[in-house]
Amino acid sequence: MAASIDGYIADTEGGIGWLAPYEDADFGYGQLMEQVECVVVGRTTFDMIAGFDHWPYDGKRVVVVTHRPLPADDCSVEAFAGDVAALAARLRQECQGDIYVDGGAQTLRSFIDADLVDRFDLFTLPVLLGRGIPRFLPSPHLSQLRLDSCQAMDLGVVRTSYVRP
Numbered sequence: 001m002a003a004s005i006d007g008y009i010a011d012t013e014g015g016i017g018w019l020a021p022y023e024d025a026d027f028g029y030g031q032l033m034e035q036v037e038c039v040v041v042g043r044t045t046f047d048m049i050a051g052f053d054h055w056p057y058d059g060k061r062v063v064v065v066t067h068r069p070l071p072a073d074d075c076s077v078e079a080f081a082g083d084v085a086a087l088a089a090r091l092r093q094e095c096q097g098d099i100y101v102d103g104g105a106q107t108l109r110s111f112i113d114a115d116l117v118d119r120f121d122l123f124t125l126p127v128l129l130g131r132g133i134p135r136f137l138p139s140p141h142l143s144q145l146r147l148d149s150c151q152a153m154d155l156g157v158v159r160t161s162y163v164r165p
Contacts, residue, residue, distance in 0.1 A: 002123040008132035018127055025154050027123055037097025042107030065107050084110045109137040119163050126156035
């Protein structure tokens with residue numbers, strides 16, 4: 001998940017235009033997606049990604065956490081409304097590869113609070129947004145993590161990976 005140095009994933013309107021200077025750089029997304037079989041996204045993230053010129057999840061099973069119906073003409077994704085623990089249990093039975101929660105902040109928070117995230121790959125970009133949508137929403141739950149790796153990348157981006165102990 002990419003965020004500014006001050007911890008924001010989008011501006012106050014949910015925009016990600018500030019990411020444009022980093023779009024063509026290789027930060028290992030292709031390699032990550034080779035391991036992934038299923039992608040879980042929240043509805044706001046899905047609606048934003050659906051408007052992109054290129055669908056980033058080709059060949060992947062995509063589950064959208066939403067209470068609203070998905071567009072009828074899009075059979076490449078499935079909707080899910082309910083407890084994320086039940087979704088995770090079902091996907092673990094049905095999928096052999098990794099399950100990747102790609103946002104947004106509320107969907108990720110739901111998985112974190114249910115203790116369902118095994119690994120965090122965080123990309124910090126050298127930008128200060130000042131305000132916006134935070135990488136992690138507040139929670140009363142304490143989550144202990146262990147640093148797995150840290151790598152300086154092109155354009156001043158830092159990739160930090162944490163795992164559950």
